[in-house]
Structure formats: structure tokens, C-alpha cells
Amino acid sequence: MTHAERIRNLSSPLEPLPTNEQPQLGPLEGIESVVFDIYGTLIISGSGDIGLIDESNRETAMREAFEAVGATMPTDASTRFYELIREDREASQVEHPEVEIREIWQKLAGDEIDIEALAIEYECRTNVVWPMPNLVESLASLRDRGLRLGSVSNAQFYTPHLFEAFCNAPLDQLGFDPEIQVFSFDLREGKPSTQLYAEIAKNQNPKQALFVGNDMLKDIWPAQTVGFKTALFAGDQRSLRKRDDDARVAETCPDLVITDLSQLPVALA
Numbered sequence: 001m002t003h004a005e006r007i008r009n010l011s012s013p014l015e016p017l018p019t020n021e022q023p024q025l026g027p028l029e030g031i032e033s034v035v036f037d038i039y040g041t042l043i044i045s046g047s048g049d050i051g052l053i054d055e056s057n058r059e060t061a062m063r064e065a066f067e068a069v070g071a072t073m074p075t076d077a078s079t080r081f082y083e084l085i086r087e088d089r090e091a092s093q094v095e096h097p098e099v100e101i102r103e104i105w106q107k108l109a110g111d112e113i114d115i116e117a118l119a120i121e122y123e124c125r126t127n128v129v130w131p132m133p134n135l136v137e138s139l140a141s142l143r144d145r146g147l148r149l150g151s152v153s154n155a156q157f158y159t160p161h162l163f164e165a166f167c168n169a170p171l172d173q174l175g176f177d178p179e180i181q182v183f184s185f186d187l188r189e190g191k192p193s194t195q196l197y198a199e200i201a202k203n204q205n206p207k208q209a210l211f212v213g214n215d216m217l218k219d220i221w222p223a224q225t226v227g228f229k230t231a232l233f234a235g236d237q238r239s240l241r242k243r244d245d246d247a248r249v250a251e252t253c254p255d256l257v258i259t260d261l262s263q264l265p266v267a268l269a
Helices: 003-010 055-068 077-090 101-109 115-126 135-144 161-167 195-201 216-226 263-267
Strands: 033-036 043-045 129-131 148-153 176-183 209-213 229-233 256-258
Touching: 003 115, 003 161, 033 176, 055 077, 055 115, 077 101, 101 115, 129 161, 135 148, 135 161, 135 263, 148 195, 176 195, 195 216, 209 216, 216 229, 256 263
Parallel strands: 033 148, 033 209, 148 176, 209 229, 229 256
Antiparallel strands: 043 129
């Protein structure tokens, strides 16, 4: 079974929950690329974001994941899993550390288990995901207009496989340029670090790029700090993070506000 097939089999349809936000659609001129956050922006996340897990569901999900790959869950595996994540982050030298989740699973389960399958089984049980409405059509419209597509996302190895599962195509076939894709697990550093956005800026003038994300602190603030134009995606109540109580975003204002991905092509002149 491929990773995409496993994700699809474990997934159930979700609809975004409406917000009270009103679209602010520009138009915005001079944009040559559109760079996206993934969880909560392109992909509906039942928990609101990658890594946000209901503690009451951990034990059952962990047991079922081990059973799905033909293994027995080690004693206290659920507790130990999060201890290993914490230890890995505490050992990091960066302000916003990110783990490589396969390393965590290997420490927990050993070398005799299909670690990638186990990680997907657990993730899909604890964070149900589904594509946002109009995802494929909106990406195609942007691509057909000659815009480069990219991503900056808190992510793990399985994140790109979401698009194969739900869109029947890998990221490159959907128009995403590998030169402007950054995933936190590759850098071992996560949002809201500006380093992820600086990496993209090496291959794309940020003044000619629009970053689209659902979180004012993790997406809009660092992207603007590096020089990107920004669009706040306010299409799902689960994932919209306005962060009104955080001083870092007090004077941060996105260039656009969209409540549906189909609004993006309209907002770009």
C-alpha cells in the first residue's frame, strides 16, 4: 500500500466551519508566485493544525496504529512518544525546534516495524484531514496564469502525500516549484521562525510573492517580516488564528483576506 492510499483509506470528508470574516480581495498587482501554508489553509485539519492532538484520543490511536502495522504497542508508548518529542526539542539549539517524526517513531518502536506506515496510521487517527473546497481548481487557475506555486509549512514526511491522496497528483504536477518549498522537518525548525521564509526568499523575490496562511503569528507576521505580501486565509473556524492578544501581530495587517481558495485568482490583478 502506498502512503497516499493509506492516507485516503484513513480519511473522512470534512467541511470547513464558517467564520465571520469578510473577504478583502485587493486587487494585488505584481505577484509572480503564490506560497501557501498547508494545514488549515490548503488542507482542512480536524485538530486545526499538525501536531495538535486531543490527549483523550492518544492511547486508543496509538494502539490502533501499532495493530494496523501488525505490531504490539510497547508499554507506556503513548506517554513515551511525547517525552521523546520534548527531549528532542529541548536538545535543539534553535528557538522554534522541529522534530523529524520518523526518528521519534524509530526510537519508540525499533527497526523491525514499518516506521513510515506507523507514523501515518497514528497521524491520520489523531488529526483527520481533507482538502479545502476548490483546492484543485484554484491551484490550476493560478498555475495556468503562469504563477509559481510554493509552500512553507510545519510538516512531516507524510505531508506531501496528502496531495497525492486527495488530488491524485504529486505537488510538482499540481504546479508547485521545488525551489520554493520549505517543510519544517527538513530544516528541523518550525514556525513562527522567519528562517523558513528566508529560505524561500533565496529563490523568489518576496516583494513579488504572496504568502497565504491561516495564522497571524505563524504565517502572516514572519512572512511580512521577510518582505512577502500576505493573505490571511479565514475560511475555517478550526484553523483561523488571529492572535489578537499577541503583541507581535498588533500592527500586522495582511494585504488580503480570503474565505475561499477560489477568491485568490480574483484578488490577483
